[in-house]
Amino acid sequence: MLPQNDWLNITATIVPTSFGLQSFLFSLEIIVAVAVIFFLWTINRFTKPLHKFTKAAERLGVDLHSEPLPIYGPVAVRATATAMNKMQERIQDLIQARTQMLAAISHDLRTPITRLKLRTQYLDEGELQQKIIKDLDEMEAMISETLAFAREDSRSEQRVNLDIVSMLASLCEDFADTGQDVQYIGPQTRVLINGGSVSLRRVFTNVIDNACKYAGSVTVDLHAEGDEVHILFDDNGPGIANAQLDKVFMPFYRGEHSRSRETGGTGLGLATARDIIRAHGGDIRLSNRPSGGLRVTVVLPG
Structure with missing residues (x-):
């Protein structure tokens, strides 16, 4: 321990950093910063299209008439989006063809049912006539609902x-x-x-x-x-x-x-x-x- 009120003086020599070392450290910082920015940009370039692709695919799973998937991003994502859009078009065409066929069949069935209902008027009134009329009414209601379903387009x-x-x-x-x-x-x-x-x-x-x-x-x-x-x-x-x-x-x-x-x-x-x-x-x-x-x-x- 130093006596009270005494001082201890230490002298040191600071060696100046060479200009070359300073330039190297500065260049290293720039390289690291650029690498980080490039890494973040690359990650965003891959994940952002995938995120939008996932959301669009979810919408497609709920609504076949949703907007087509956007075509951009990495090659693999663009190829997948293109394939999904083509699949959506094929499914829409298939459903449209099925709907048209269903509507045509239901529409054509109306004529014979109407004829049968007219012919029941020539039957003797009784339980049999009422049962036939009830069955024909049920068939007509089923056809009406089928037509309504086939033509449904609330959009x-x-x-x-x-x-x-x-x-x-x-x-x-x-x-x-x-x-x-x-x-x-x-x-x-x-x-x-x-x-x-x-x-x-x-x-x-x-x-x-x-x-x-x-x-x-x-x-x-x-x-x-x-x-x-x-x-x-x-x-x-x-x-x-x-x-x-x-x-x-x-x-x-x-x-x-x-x-x-x-x-x-x-x-x-x-x-x-x-x-x-x-x-x-x-x-x-x-x-x-x-x-x-x-x-x-x-x-x-x-």
């Missing part, structure tokens, strides 16, 4: 800003006026969405009508989740087997409960509903409620 309908709360409340009142136990229990404040009023009203009417056939009561609720609007249709019916929850959206598929003469139906209602909702950028799904009954959830962009 051609003008989209407007509409109050979904007002539409749902009005529909529930209409069903209640006919003696059905249908209630709207959602919010009363306006919730605006952009969509086709005719096609959406058709979807909601079909969902409520189906629920009324198989259940004693139906409630309709609505709530917003982020930028989406969720509409819940709950009934107290028997529900649907879990294995059939996805199958009921297939055209012409009918579960066990809908095969009876009393309920009728062609199995096209939910298929058409899904097409309309997906054309609006949303989706529709079914689930069995833990307390019993079926829940139909319609999700639409807010």
Whole structure:
């Protein structure tokens, strides 16, 4: 230890850095910075097209009429996007051909059914005549639904800003006026969405009508989740087997409960509903409620 108030002086010589070393370090910093920038640019060049490609492919999986995939980016991404666009065109052509064939067959069946209905007037009035007329009416209804499904194109309908709360409340009142136990229990404040009023009203009417056939009561609720609007249709019916929850959206598929003469139906209602909702950028799904009954959830962009 140094005595109190004593000083210790240290002298050192600073060796100046050579100019060559300074230039080397500066050049190294520039090289590293350029390398980092180039690395980030390369990563972005590959990942950005892939990200957009993934989003576009997801849209294609929901809506076959979505915009074609953009053709840009690395060679591999451009080639894949081109192949996806060609596949989309082929699928659209295939569906269009199937739809035209379905519409033509359904249209041609109307004529013989009309003739048969006229000929039943010459039958003796009785139970047999009534059964034949009932069967012909059912066939005619099936053909009408098939034509409606084949010609369905809600994209051609003008989209407007509409109050979904007002539409749902009005529909529930209409069903209640006919003696059905249908209630709207959602919010009363306006919730605006952009969509086709005719096609959406058709979807909601079909969902409520189906629920009324198989259940004693139906409630309709609505709530917003982020930028989406969720509409819940709950009934107290028997529900649907879990294995059939996805199958009921297939055209012409009918579960066990809908095969009876009393309920009728062609199995096209939910298929058409899904097409309309997906054309609006949303989706529709079914689930069995833990307390019993079926829940139909319609999700639409807010």
